[in-house]
Amino acid sequence: MALPPALHMSAADGQLLANGLPIRVKGVTWWGAESARALPGGLDKRSLDEVFGLLERYGFNAVKLPFLHQHVLFDEAVPPASFDARRNPHLLFDGRPLTYVAALRAIARRCGPRHPGVARRALARGPL
Numbered sequence: 001m002a003l004p005p006a007l008h009m010s011a012a013d014g015q016l017l018a019n020g021l022p023i024r025v026k027g028v029t030w031w032g033a034e035s036a037r038a039l040p041g042g043l044d045k046r047s048l049d050e051v052f053g054l055l056e057r058y059g060f061n062a063v064k065l066p067f068l069h070q071h072v073l074f075d076e077a078v079p080p081a082s083f084d085a086r087r088n089p090h091l092l093f094d095g096r097p098l099t100y101v102a103a104l105r106a107i108a109r110r111c112g113p114r115h116p117g118v119a120r121r122a123l124a125r126g127p128l
Contacts, residue, residue: 027062028055034068036079038100039091040107043083048090048110063111071100078103 010017016025030051032041042051055063077097085091090106091098098106 025062026060027064028060029064029066031066033071033104034066037082038068038071038078039082039103040065043088043091044081045084047084047087048107050087052111065104065107067104075099075101 008019010020015022017023030040033039035041040051077099078091080097083091083097085097090110091103093102097103
């Protein structure tokens with residue numbers, strides 16, 4: 001898989017620039033991955049595509065996913081009750097829930113087509 005093009009962020013005259021072009025960041029914090037449920041809230045009721053579609057409809061282009069460092073260190077499978085497997089099959093591998101880090105990466109990958117680059121840098125350990 002090819003790496004995304006380099007993104008150079010800077011600021012000039014009070015404006016945020018991405019590769020020299022002005023951008024506006026409108027973001028949300030999607031809570032839940034830092035809890036015992038280990039995934040952002042609502043995935044037991046909605047698919048990732050539904051959530052990202054809602055964010056897109058309201059003009060959001062950034063998503064912050066708080067996480068719990070203990071979940072990263074232990075990297076256990078996320079609790080099956082944290083998501084609806086029918087709506088979010090990409091959070092499964094061989095019919096079992098992904099591990100915590102793999103699940104966050106899967107969420108970042110799913111976000112990418114709608115919001116390129118959002119959350120991807122913080123979760124990357126090499127190519128996604």
